[in-house]
Amino acid sequence: MREIERLRELSFEMGPIRPPSEGGSFSLLIRVTRNCPWSRCKFCYGILYNRERFQVRSLEEIKRDIDAAKEISDILAALARKFGGFSRVASLIDPYLLYGKNLAELDESELKNFQSIVNVFNWVISGGRTVFLQDADSLILPTEKLVEVLVYLRQAFPGLRRITSYARAKSLARRTLEELRELRAAGLSRLHVGLESGDDEVLKYVDKGVTSQEIILAGRRAKDAGFELSLYWMPGLGGRAMTRQHAVNTAKVLNEVNPDFVRTRRFIPRRGTPLYEEWKSGAFQLLSPHEELREIRMMIENLEITGRVCFDHYINPAYKTGYGYSWLFKQDYEGYKFPDEKPKVLEIIDYGLRLDEALYVRAEDLIDKPL
Numbered sequence: 001m002r003e004i005e006r007l008r009e010l011s012f013e014m015g016p017i018r019p020p021s022e023g024g025s026f027s028l029l030i031r032v033t034r035n036c037p038w039s040r041c042k043f044c045y046g047i048l049y050n051r052e053r054f055q056v057r058s059l060e061e062i063k064r065d066i067d068a069a070k071e072i073s074d075i076l077a078a079l080a081r082k083f084g085g086f087s088r089v090a091s092l093i094d095p096y097l098l099y100g101k102n103l104a105e106l107d108e109s110e111l112k113n114f115q116s117i118v119n120v121f122n123w124v125i126s127g128g129r130t131v132f133l134q135d136a137d138s139l140i141l142p143t144e145k146l147v148e149v150l151v152y153l154r155q156a157f158p159g160l161r162r163i164t165s166y167a168r169a170k171s172l173a174r175r176t177l178e179e180l181r182e183l184r185a186a187g188l189s190r191l192h193v194g195l196e197s198g199d200d201e202v203l204k205y206v207d208k209g210v211t212s213q214e215i216i217l218a219g220r221r222a223k224d225a226g227f228e229l230s231l232y233w234m235p236g237l238g239g240r241a242m243t244r245q246h247a248v249n250t251a252k253v254l255n256e257v258n259p260d261f262v263r264t265r266r267f268i269p270r271r272g273t274p275l276y277e278e279w280k281s282g283a284f285q286l287l288s289p290h291e292e293l294r295e296i297r298m299m300i301e302n303l304e305i306t307g308r309v310c311f312d313h314y315i316n317p318a319y320k321t322g323y324g325y326s327w328l329f330k331q332d333y334e335g336y337k338f339p340d341e342k343p344k345v346l347e348i349i350d351y352g353l354r355l356d357e358a359l360y361v362r363a364e365d366l367i368d369k370p371l
């Protein structure tokens, strides 16, 4: 079939990660840079990107990818019309049917082609409304270039409602309010920023490369420009030694910024990172599950925001039950509305503190689990 032949020729490049809240809504993935320009944070070290060198992709490359995604979506729509719906098209997206091989047997270019088709298909059947720009810091691009990408993207897909990206607070702080407004007007609508901690000692210790004041400035400016802002914090990142200041100062920074979403990602020492080595050598002490909960409680007690607090990742506190594992907090992307649901979150933590600590999944248990 002519359409299938053409589908087999179309691919675009995708980076390795996206926030779960973007994966869950099946965003179309458009890679504008490769890897992380910093790769120094001691808890991450760019291992998610295999510590590969940061690269800025050319406008031509990015536009070629957008064109490929557009053509794939047009072909899928044509096939859906021909066969009576996308559920029928789903059965065509099969490695054996496309290449006569199992998924595990595909070569690099076949795999890239297959993943591109799957990404576009999932995106189309979930409404084709959202795009996530990869990789770790799209705001490092010159404003004019990013605006050109956004305009091109919206011309290709006029039905888009949301375009989102990761941004380092440092890069965000370097943008003027006018530049951010320009990006917002061009269609970039939501930013995901790793705050990790609001405490300067913790930030310095983990080599985040940014201060709490820069994060406040960046966050406020993003809000002023009209962005929807998600800030991520990492319970346990200050270890036992800095738990109190980590909790209290994180709440302070969040209160100053008042982001739309506070997303919680518990600290897990990952192999290949400097903090893993420090933990192994005894220089860094992980919090126990109850200590983590007390730290989260301290942060929440001090939190005075009007956004939502989320625990939308499986690494957050969970305990063993007779049937498997149960997560203490709900895992959805909308979380708990503050201030209304703050008492509820505190009650959940108090319930968690009454459970036997031995029932909990410890940070150490998650070291080799995928992110």
Ligand code: SF4
Pocket (backbone or CB within 6 Å): 036, 037, 038, 039, 040, 041, 044, 045, 046, 136, 168, 194
């Ligand atoms: S900026 Fe983000 S991706 Fe880069 S090293 Fe730090 S945490 Fe990792």
